[in-house]
Amino acid sequence: MKRRSTVSASIAVLASLVLAGSALAAFAGASNGSFETGTGDPGASTQLNAGSTVLTGWTITTGSIDWIGSLWTSQSGARSLDLSGVGAGAISQTLATTIGKKYDVSFYLAGNPLAAPAVKTLTVSATGGAPVTYTFDTTGRSVTSMGWTAKTYTFHATSTSAVLTFTSVTNTNAGPALDNVVVTEKAAAGTPGGPGAACKAGGWKTAVDKAGNHFKNQGDCVSYYATKGKNLGSVKH
Secondary structure, three states: HHHHHHHHHHHHHHHHHHHHHHHOOOOOOOOOOOOOEEEOOOOEEEEOOOOOOOOOEEEEOOEEEEEOOOOOOOOOOEEEEEEOOOOOOOOEEEOOOOOOOOEEEEEEEEOOOOOOOOEEEEEEEEEEEEEEEEEEEEOOOOOOOOOOOOEEEEEEEOOOOEEEEEOOOOOOOEEEEEEEEEEEEEEEOOOOOOOOOHHHHHHHHHOOOOOOOEOOOHHHHHHHOOOOOOOOOOOOO
């Protein structure tokens, strides 16, 4: 009996470790966020056109981009991107997400300093979140002093996957530069039956229920929490 108890206890401990490991590995984040890996070597710079999957983990969805090697100093590692190839381009990656959880997308922004315009512009968007525009002024910058600046984009997941997209709005051959994309999963905004703090200060506008629905107003959001999730959001995803 003692031996059986010992074996059972060992199995239980092993199972808990496996489950804990699974929980920790649940969110993988963005793949190849520093754009270090891909098919071949970009040299100084290589143009990638829409549909290309040369860049590991990413797809060029529209226009064209430049995969930068030695052309300028990257923020992380040896490579980065110019999101305007011969014109404005865009890249995307599909992330596995959990409905209701918040995701912070941190990245570094600069701009190709070799040609006009001085101010480069891009938008970041993800499934469940509104697009946000970011700009970078390259005045006084050079290929050895890019001035990389940290930025953050946030969205709440409304489905079990989200397409993260970076899009150049600079329709020239010298656009916004991108590097070191990191996606972090945060705790859910709240749980049914909780205080509903996620609804305050305009939080209801981005909060979602357990089914991924949004709320039409703050009262709709508060009702969801007050009824322990029985009154789902009124705006279907």
